Amino acid sequence: MILGVNVDHVATIRQARKGVDPDPVMAATLAILGGADGITVHLREDRRHIQDRDLKVLKEVVPVELNLEMAATKEMIGIALKMKPDMVTLVPEKREELTTEGGLDVKRHKLNLKRAVKTIQGAGIPVSLFINPSVDDIFIAKEIGVEMVEIHTGLYANAKGKRQEKELLKVITAIKKALSLELKANAGHGLNYFNVRKIAAIEGLRGLYIGHSIISRAVLVGIERAVRGMKELIKSVQCQ
Numbered sequence: 438m439i440l441g442v443n444v445d446h447v448a449t450i451r452q453a454r455k456g457v458d459p460d461p462v463m464a465a466t467l468a469i470l471g472g473a474d475g476i477t478v479h480l481r482e483d484r485r486h487i488q489d490r491d492l493k494v495l496k497e498v499v500p501v502e503l504n505l506e507m508a509a510t511k512e513m514i515g516i517a518l519k520m521k522p523d524m525v526t527l528v529p530e531k532r533e534e535l536t537t538e539g540g541l542d543v544k545r546h547k548l549n550l551k552r553a554v555k556t557i558q559g560a561g562i563p564v565s566l567f568i569n570p571s572v573d574d575i576f577i578a579k580e581i582g583v584e585m586v587e588i589h590t591g592l593y594a595n596a597k598g599k600r601q602e603k604e605l606l607k608v609i610t611a612i613k614k615a616l617s618l619e620l621k622a623n624a625g626h627g628l629n630y631f632n633v634r635k636i637a638a639i640e641g642l643r644g645l646y647i648g649h650s651i652i653s654r655a656v657l658v659g660i661e662r663a664v665r666g667m668k669e670l671i672k673s674v675q676c677q
């Protein structure tokens with residue numbers, strides 16, 4: 438199972454002073470030394486953290502999977518076609534949100550997403566849709582024509598006890614459905630060192646995309662160690 442590390446938060450700190458430190462590109466390199474199988478950045482319309490320059494340099498120096506998270510807008514599609522990341526994950530985006538709050542409303546935006554996916558795939562870039570753990574949404578993702586989905590694990594991550602078990606079941610069911618329709622299945626959002634194992638143990642899951650918890654730990658112990666710790670947790674449930 439691959440681990441894609443999201444380095445947006447490193448850029449958030451840099452943008453607090455609008456200078457050059459800390460550099461998300463350096464963080465990406467160190468994350469890779471710690472065992473990251475991929476690097477993710479979300480280029481937002483308002484450029485609140487990752488900048489166009491970051492994507493450009495990452496494209497030049499990242500030897501592992503570079504995943505560009507973006508909204509399905511004309512501007513972002515143009516950037517994706519030019520920068521050619523290894524994959525694009527389409528996400529919903531609201532200016533006022535602190536982070537991506539939910540999966541895409543694939544039912545409502547089906548036509549626009551279908552057009553965007555076709556254009557991006559036309560440039561040879563595989564596309565993933567960030568969707569809620571809903572079987573209906575998996576069917577729509579299949580109709581849209583993507584290769585992959587990323588199941589939103591935020592509700593699972595924020596829940597506790599019985600509620601968390603229920604949310605876990607939704608994630609498992611969505612992943613099973615995706616696999617049965619021959620979609621590759623990833624998961625992400627809100628995963629941390631305490632809740633990742635139950636998700637990592639889901640059979641057939643291709644990858645996990647994690648940012649906040651790894652970068653938060655990295656502030657205290659360094660990014661290589663933080664990534665290595667997460668990789669070890671994920672591996673610990675793979676061989677069971």
Ligand code: PXP
Nearest residue numbers: 537567625626627646647648649
């Ligand atoms: N996957 C997607 C599509 C996201 O938008 C995010 C947040 O940027 C993540 C995964 C990572 O979430 P977190 O930072 O909570 O680990």
